[in-house]
Amino acid sequence: MRARLGGLPTFVLLLGAAYCLFPVAWVLIAATKSTGELFSTSTLSVGSSLVANLGELHGYRGGVFWQWVANSALYAGVGALLSAALSGVTGYALAKYAFRGRALIFNALIAGVLVPAVVLAIPQYLLLSKVGLTDTYLSVLLPSVISPYGIYLARIYAAASVPEDVVEAARTDGASEVRILGSIALPMMVPGLVTVFLFQFVSIWNNFMLPYIMLADDGKFPVTLGLYTMLKQGNTTPALYTLVVTGSLVSVLPLIALFLTLQRYWRIDLLSGAVKA
Amino acid sequence: MRLDIAKKALALGLGLALLAGCGGGTEQTADGPVELSFWAWAPDIDKVVDKWNASHPDAKVVVSKQAQGDDLVTKLLTSAKGGNPPDLAQVEFQALPTLVSNDVLADISEGAAAVKDKFAPGIWDQVTLGGSGVYAVPQDSGPMMFYYRADLFEQYGLKVPTTWDEYAQTARDLRAKAPDRFLGTFSANDPGWFAGLVQQAGGSWWSVDGDAWKVSVDDAATRKVAQYWSGLIAEGSIDKSPMYTPEWNKALNDGVQIGWLSAVWAPGVLKGNAEGTAGKWAMAPMPQWDAAKPRTGNWGGSTTAVTAGSKKQKAATEFAVWLNTDPAAVELLVKESGIYPAATSAQEAQSQPPSFFANQPDFYSQAAKIAATSSGFTWGPNVNVTYTAYKNAMGEAISSGGDLVPALAKMQAATVDDMKANGFTVGG
Incomplete structure (x- = not known):
């Protein structure tokens, strides 16, 4: 009975994997096609002009594509780092200190998880324009730093992975609260914070609405926005499909690399959980 | 101890806000050199601007x-609400x-009324909104035309349709x-295309009657x-799949679609999407409802507008x-950005056909003749709503059998409801 069922889940998972990976394969194949080949050759036949496409992408408006990639890296890298730090500190405070209004703050954060970021973009724009911060790098970074979901995750993680005894022992030894947080709690929370970092990195990298509303200067655009301007040049000119497809391929590479390198932290995470149990 | 942290955090927050206050909002002095920000999408328009x-x-x-x-309209609205719009923006007529x-x-x-005569009246009316103000300078227009695969027409012994009856028969x-x-x-998927066809048929979706708007999306035309x-x-005589999809591009490439009711800018799109069909296409005037009175509609077209929030309106207007009117500038716009100029003299000045239509040397002189038959059109204050309703209602109509007429009532209702909700007076 069990043995017969064994094949089915594997099959379903394989189906799921194919469903997720096929678009990636499509991008990979389409990026090798020239404009002429893109719509005239079979979907799965590999084209001959990957190098030419990359060259054209590189040359597009004086290499502005790489500027966009660098911007994305800045927004996602710095934003996710700050976000992980903030989430860690906030999550720790919410998990380990009993203070008035804790439940209220936490519930407000949970409510924040439910509000889609898209809805907030315009109010955030209006607020930031009051302090003259629109069309700056900060205008995209600041709203990305606060992640209700990240804080929620960090709180759960702090409650589970930082034992009360350890904190008490440190207090008895005379360590200050800041020291306890910095030298004891945060290091214990690293696997959780890596998770927050990854989630935030991906969501900032893929974010569209916020930078779209905030940024006017195309030199500050992240890569998502830049590719969109290449796609929508007005109906008088065709979309630069080949460049956009090639650009998409290039822009997912950093995400793949990041996941592959940070994956081992997740494995440690699972291990440490097992040891504790 | 805990209070300490809170104090520090507060101080940091205040510091940031102060910093921000200093950093933003650089006011320009009135007489020094000014810098004008310009939002545009036309390809390579930077090269024209370099000349300026x-x-x-x-x-x-x-x-x-x-x-x-449409998203750019939202972005402009938002930036204006926030008090920092660009000085200049490329804006489509209907927006x-x-x-x-x-x-x-x-x-x-004040600065632009003088160039009125450089444009066809139907075009100029669209930037004045029929009043005494001037809200933009027309940049490009898109008179509609019929494109067809001349080689396949010949192969199947087809004649170029001159009326809509002939088009159906063909x-x-x-x-x-x-x-x-x-x-x-x-x-x-293309409300702008449909609106162009309606213009040709003599439809007029919006009009102003005293203080009230009149909406007639569901009119006879x-x-x-x-x-x-x-x-x-x-009857299955034509296809019902949307344009501007990879599937449609493929159909243009392999000759599944052998004709396209499009606008003057079509050669650029055909070149980009179906490069292999170069030299096989030809352009003709639109099929007509009344062959004795040839007309066409406009699909696409944009303007250069100056924002109310700009502090340098005079320079921006200049x-x-x-x-859009300096001969050298317009020539460069045509060459670099591939637009079809709205300025009449520039339309006539183009002698070389688009590279994709080398087989039709009189392309632009024909185009100018067709452009002269353009119908005027008054756009309303919520074209985006009508357009969205078009996409939804027409998409539904097509998937449920193909009777498009009921969709018009839905578009009409959506348009009127939205205008009323936004405080416009809408007459009957």
Whole structure:
């Protein structure tokens, strides 16, 4: 009975994997096609002009594509780092200190998880324009730093992975609260914070609405926005499909690399959980 | 101890806010050299702007490339609400009333009214909204034309249709001779295309009557167009898949679509999407409802507008006028950005056909003749709502059998409801 069922889940998972990976394969194949080949050759036949496409992408408006990639890296890298730090500190405070209004703050954060970021973009724009911060790098970074979901995750993680005894022992030894947080709690929370970092990195990298509303200067655009301007040049000119497809391929590479390198932290995470149990 | 942290955090927050206050909002002095920000999507428009900058060091224009579309209107509205719009923006004709009614655009009649005669009256009316103000300078227009694969027309012995009856007959003949090909498609995704067809039929979706708007999306002319296409869809004479999809691009490439009711800018699109078909296409005037009175509609077309929030409106207006009327500037716009100029003299000045239509040497002189038959059209303050309703209702109509006429009532209702909800007076 069990043995017969064994094949089915594997099959379903394989189906799921194919469903997720096929678009990636499509991008990979389409990026090798020239404009002429893109719509005239079979979907799965590999084209001959990957190098030419990359060259054209590189040359597009004086290499502005790489500027966009660098911007994305800045927004996602710095934003996710700050976000992980903030989430860690906030999550720790919410998990380990009993203070008035804790439940209220936490519930407000949970409510924040439910509000889609898209809805907030315009109010955030209006607020930031009051302090003259629109069309700056900060205008995209600041709203990305606060992640209700990240804080929620960090709180759960702090409650589970930082034992009360350890904190008490440190207090008895005379360590200050800041020291306890910095030298004891945060290091214990690293696997959780890596998770927050990854989630935030991906969501900032893929974010569209916020930078779209905030940024006017195309030199500050992240890569998502830049590719969109290449796609929508007005109906008088065709979309630069080949460049956009090639650009998409290039822009997912950093995400793949990041996941592959940070994956081992997740494995440690699972291990440490097992040891504790 | 805990209070300490809170204090520090508060101080840090305040510091940030102060810093921000200092960093932003650089006011420009009135008489020094100014810098004008310009949102535009036309490809390579930076090269045209460079020409201006070379001769106008005191009013440097900085282009910021944006993505064209309804979203850009939202972005402009938001930036104006926030108090920091660009000085100049490329705006499509149909978006002008939306932006004007939201006080986003400046009345530049002082600096721009003088160039009125450089444009066809139907075009100029669209930037004045029929009043005494001038809210933008026309940049490019899109008179509609019929494009067809001359080689395949010859192969199947088809004649270029001059009336809509002939178009329907040609579509049927083609289906009979080559069941895998279509003369064209009805696109539920392109409201601008449909609006162009309606303009040709003499429809007028919005009009101003005293203080009240009149909305007639569901009028006789529009119904005539919708009925006509419903018939073609019902008998399967034409395709009903949307334009501007990879599938449609493929159909242009392999000759499944052998005709396209498009606008003057079509050669650029065909070149980009179906490069292999170069030299096989030809252009003709639109099929007509009344062959004795040839008309066409406009699909696409944009303007250069100055924002009400700009502190340098005078210099910005000067630039907008220069960009669209100076012969050298317009010539460069045509060459670099591939637009079809709105300025009449520039339309006539084009002698070389588009590279994709080398087989039709008189392309632009024909185009100018067709452009002269353009119908005027008054756009309303919520074209985006009507357009969205078009996509939804037409898409639904096509998937449920293909009778397009009921969709018009839905578009009409959506348009009127939205205008009323936004405080416009809508008459009957």
